Amino acid sequence: MKKLYFLALFSFLGCSGRKYIVIDSSFDGDTVLARANTSINVVLPSNPSTGYQWFFETDESNNLSLDSSLFSPGTEGLLGSSGEQTFFITLRHDVSARLIFYYLRDWENSSPADSFSFTIIPEKSR
Numbered sequence: 001m002k003k004l005y006f007l008a009l010f011s012f013l014g015c016s017g018r019k020y021i022v023i024d025s026s027f028d029g030d031t032v033l034a035r036a037n038t039s040i041n042v043v044l045p046s047n048p049s050t051g052y053q054w055f056f057e058t059d060e061s062n063n064l065s066l067d068s069s070l071f072s073p074g075t076e077g078l079l080g081s082s083g084e085q086t087f088f089i090t091l092r093h094d095v096s097a098r099l100i101f102y103y104l105r106d107w108e109n110s111s112p113a114d115s116f117s118f119t120i121i122p123e124k125s126r
Contacts, residue, residue, distance in 0.1 A: 113115035
């Protein structure tokens with residue numbers, strides 16, 4: 001059964017007043033409420049030294065923008081160790097959107113090693 005999350009939106013420090021929410025792998029298959037101009041930070045476990053990376057697709061590419069993506073190594077600090085890949089995505093308008101992430105080697109023609117998805121719906125439509 002899918003869960004519906006109403007997430008508290010937090011202000012970034014500073015003057016921007018921009019809101020953000022953090023999504024991790026525990027939200028797989030869930031629905032998230034968000035407003036336009038919200039930054040959605042998607043944090044997924046990753047180990048790029050294996051050649052695998054997360055890629056995503058959406059049915060609302062005109063209403064979402066990928067601002068950046070980065071890898072943060074784990075705390076053990078060992079070369080080749082796992083960490084987290086974070087996507088910084090902005091919801092530009094109050095629209096519903098489904099985001100699907102695939103963990104794969106983009107040069108291989110094989111099924112993803114893992115996948116993750118969630119749906120955003122406008123907070124105002126509750």
